[in-house]
Amino acid sequence: MTEIVFITDIHGKFDIVYEIFNRESPDYVLIGGDVTDLGETLDGVIPFMEDIPAPTFVIPGNCDSRDILPVLEASDAIPIHRKSIDLGMITISGIGGSNATPFSTPFEHSEEDLEAITKEVVAKTGKNRWNILVTHAPPFGALDEVAPDVHVGAFPIAKIVKEFDIICCGHIHEQRGICELERRICVNPGPAYAGNYAVITLDEDEDEPKIVLKNTRDPIEVTEE
DSSP states (O other), rough: EEEEEEOOOTTOOHHHHHHHHHHHHOEEEOOOOSSSSSEEEEGGHHHHHHSSOOOEEOOOOTSSSSTHHHHHSSSSSOBBTTTTEEEETEEEEEOOOOOOOTOOOEEEEEEHHHHHHHHHHHHOOOOOOOEEEEEEOOOTSOOOEEETEEEOOOOHTTTTTTGSSSOOOOOTOOEEEEEEEEEEEEOOOOOOTTTTEEEEEEEOOOOEEEEEEEEEEOOOOOOOO
């Protein structure tokens, strides 16, 4: 059994995120981007990654400047933007940044570039028992509404969801939830700066993952021995 904590949209609020690891002891941590807020708090990224008590895999978000890439490479975390990594029965692939927004944030891709990135990532991803895609932008049609029936997700990412079992995304802060797209599970835990996170439990004897959305303000569960 493997337990993963997925967080996204930290926006430099590292102190709030530390509380998650006072509550959880995961095998791995996935970070879905927007580690900083428009490049601010960049100096805090390396100390933050050093303090996470589990192997950590990270992508940048649209609100991270591209200067974060060498910082992540120098940190204790493992950057997975445009990469794929095998961890036993789990393969984790990453797509950082986002499709275009009205706000011209620092790390956006044109539709053409994002199409090329998705193809590159799929080509690098081998089929495994569990294939997880960590993407900052949600796929079009899943956890991507900014108003009723107004979807802003990425079409190129929607095209590749069938290559994965779980799509971990963020970006749209208000779309905290779990849903299915093309019979694949999509999860947005909500912004970590508000104490939100997801716990994903993978059991090789179970057909489906267990995914629970949590918040640092939730009561702590006490297990009787």
